[in-house]
Amino acid sequence: MPPAREFVLGVVGGASGVGKTTLLNAVSWLDRVNTGDLFKRHMSLASRDDIRTLNWAAFEGAVREDLETAVREKAVRGMRGILIDTHFAAKLNGDAYRIGLDRAEIFSLASSAVRLASDYGVRLQTLIVHVTAEPAQLLTRRRLDESRKRELVPSDCVQALSRNEQCSGQYLYEFARAVRGYGPDEASPPRLTHIMNSDLDRAVGEMKSVFLGQVQ
Amino acid sequence: MNPFVWTNDPDVAKKEQTALRKLVATEHPDGEGWQFKKGLAIGTAYDENTRRAVAVALEFDPSGRYSRISRSADVEVDFPYVPGLLAFRVGPAICKLLDEQDDDYDLLLFDGQGIAHPRGIGLASHIGVLYGKPSIGVTRNRLFGEALEPPIQANAASPIYHPSSREIVGYSWVPGESTPAIFVSPGNLIDPKEALQLVRGITRPNSSFPTCLARAHGMANTARRQMLRKRDKQDNLGEHDD
Numbered sequence: 357m358p359p360a361r362e363f364v365l366g367v368v369g370g371a372s373g374v375g376k377t378t379l380l381n382a383v384s385w386l387d388r389v390n391t392g393d394l395f396k397r398h399m400s401l402a403s404r405d406d407i408r409t410l411n412w413a414a415f416e417g418a419v420r421e422d423l424e425t426a427v428r429e430k431a432v433r434g435m436r437g438i439l440i441d442t443h444f445a446a447k448l449n450g451d452a453y454r455i456g457l458d459r460a461e462i463f464s465l466a467s468s469a470v471r472l473a474s475d476y477g478v479r480l481q482t483l484i485v486h487v488t489a490e491p492a493q494l495l496t497r498r499r500l501d502e503s504r505k506r507e508l509v510p511s512d513c514v515q516a517l518s519r520n521e522q523c524s525g526q527y528l529y530e531f532a533r534a535v536r537g538y539g540p541d542e543a544s545p546p547r548l549t550h551i552m553n554s555d556l557d558r559a560v561g562e563m564k565s566v567f568l569g570q571v572q
Numbered sequence: 573m574n575p576f577v578w579t580n581d582p583d584v585a586k587k588e589q590t591a592l593r594k595l596v597a598t599e600h601p602d603g604e605g606w607q608f609k610k611g612l613a614i615g616t617a618y619d620e621n622t623r624r625a626v627a628v629a630l631e632f633d634p635s636g637r638y639s640r641i642s643r644s645a646d647v648e649v650d651f652p653y654v655p656g657l658l659a660f661r662v663g664p665a666i667c668k669l670l671d672e673q674d675d676d677y678d679l680l681l682f683d684g685q686g687i688a689h690p691r692g693i694g695l696a697s698h699i700g701v702l703y704g705k706p707s708i709g710v711t712r713n714r715l716f717g718e719a720l721e722p723p724i725q726a727n728a729a730s731p732i733y734h735p736s737s738r739e740i741v742g743y744s745w746v747p748g749e750s751t752p753a754i755f756v757s758p759g760n761l762i763d764p765k766e767a768l769q770l771v772r773g774i775t776r777p778n779s780s781f782p783t784c785l786a787r788a789h790g791m792a793n794t795a796r797r798q799m800l801r802k803r804d805k806q807d808n809l810g811e812h813d814d
Contacts, residue, residue: 491595492704499574509577510702511591 362544363478364437365427365469366567367527369444369456370487371516373498375553379487379563380441386567387435389426391442391456394419413448413458420461424468431476444486444527445519453519459530466534466546474542482531482546483566486524488517489553524548573671576702578664580650585660589691595701596693600761608634608706608770611679614669614699615788616662617796618649622803625649627665628791629673630784632681636774638784644795645669655715656690659698666699679770680707681782683789686757686767688717688732688742700760707759708767709742710785714755719744722753726778729768732757743768748778 366386370376380388398415423440430438445453457465466482473480489497494513531546549566553559579585600606615628626646632638645668651661685694686709693701694715700707717732726749732742742757742764758767775782 492701495702496704499576502574508574509579509588511588514591514594 361478362437362481363431363435363473363476364567365480365482366437366439366485367442367482367531368439368485368487369442369520369524369527371445371489371494371513371520372443373494373501373513374487374489374517375497375556375559376441376487378556379485379551379553379559380439382560382563383439383567386437386439387430388439388441389423391419391423391440394422411448412446413454416458416461420457420465423465424472427465427469428472431472431478437481443520444523445516453515455523455526459526462527462530463534466531470535470538470543474538479541480535480543482535482544484524484528484531484546484548485563485566486521486548486550487553487559488521488550491517493554521550524550575671576663576667578649578651578660580660582652582654582657582660585651585654585657586691589657589659589693589698592698592701593691593693596687596697596759597761598687598758598763600706600763600766604766606706606762606766608679610677611681611774611784612670612673612677613638613681613782613784613788614666615683615785615790615792616658616665616695617789617792618653618661619796619799622799623648623650624796624799625662625665626792626795626799627662627669628788628795629669630788630791631677632774632784634773636776636782636784638787642788642791643669643673644791645672646795646799656694658684659693659695662695663698667702670699670703678706680705680759681771681774681785682707682709682759683711683785685709685711685715685755686742686759688715688755688757690716692741694757694759696757696759698759704761706761708762708771709757709759710771710782711755712752712781714744717741722746725749726751727772731764740764745771747772747775747780751778751780754781 395412398418443456446456448454470480491513528548535543551562611632612629617626624646628644630638630642645665647664649664682696686696696707696709719732720730722728722730729743729745731740734741744753746753756768756771758764
């Protein structure tokens, strides 16, 4: 029996300012959905930066449904996969960091994705990529980025990086839990890769090798 | 360039220091024997009446010769005097100064502590981390750490130890004959011994303190007094408006 066609669900996250967008642009053959834009749409705000100071958590369920819809659309159209551009950890009410999507919502999204893949006769491959940077680099990038209103409490850089790293592991756990019980023809075990974006060319190369190996 | 946010809450300030302490490095990426080309001696002052912090920068070279030209900045800062939190009182003025400064300096020198500090991040370390530059703190008073008094002879030095880890966090140093000891601690990207050697190199024989830093500090205090006189003059003019 020929191997199942693969559908790649990429989840790429990291602290604001680590250079995630630049690396995502290197994986241009996969369509992308941004959770910040989804939250913004639901919160009807003019600027994505305003999300940091409001209770976006109230819209998690709605955003998870949007993500499921986006994944379904790509699978139905026979596309190779989709990238979810997100933060593994985000500030709530401009205060402490918490996981970007509640763990129950991550599990629900993952379960939906693997069921969908199974329904359409494709094998789901989940690739979670955590993009990070040295705190001093992130501080400098945030200072120089005048296109967005960045938090410039210096300790915030340290906290943002460490919480995103911690929470990326929780995303992996929930995806792994969701695919448990499915066979290798339906879902491959999810993989988590950490990319340190200190040298852009090297980071782009690492990003491409994560996804190029999966998408033919 | 987006400015740094500075809290005016001492408890939040201490948490900020604890978080930033992780970024302090006590060695230069180029290793031992690293030489600086252009330093900035930063003097600061705070005026309680106007609630303004002043910072003055003087360029200096490896021999300690300093420029006649100085740059200064002053900003309104509402932060109380709390030992160990000087950065939150004068830091905003220093940042305003450095943000307007060309990035062609490779050493910062402060009248303040480096890592010889209760939370390991005095003024010199704090600003060194924010700007990613090597930095050193030199003070006339020891805030933290245990040290034997060095022998009373020119150029004698004794280490300052962290009370728990026993790590060397600075040096107590007698610059000249009959001068009291001063305290040198690395801020960022320099180790304690190199910091001491560097400060020795820029201090004139028999001076009691590195001259460039004493001058910058003096200029900051002069600027503070001028601010106060200007305010008093404006207040007096206001009284005659009736």
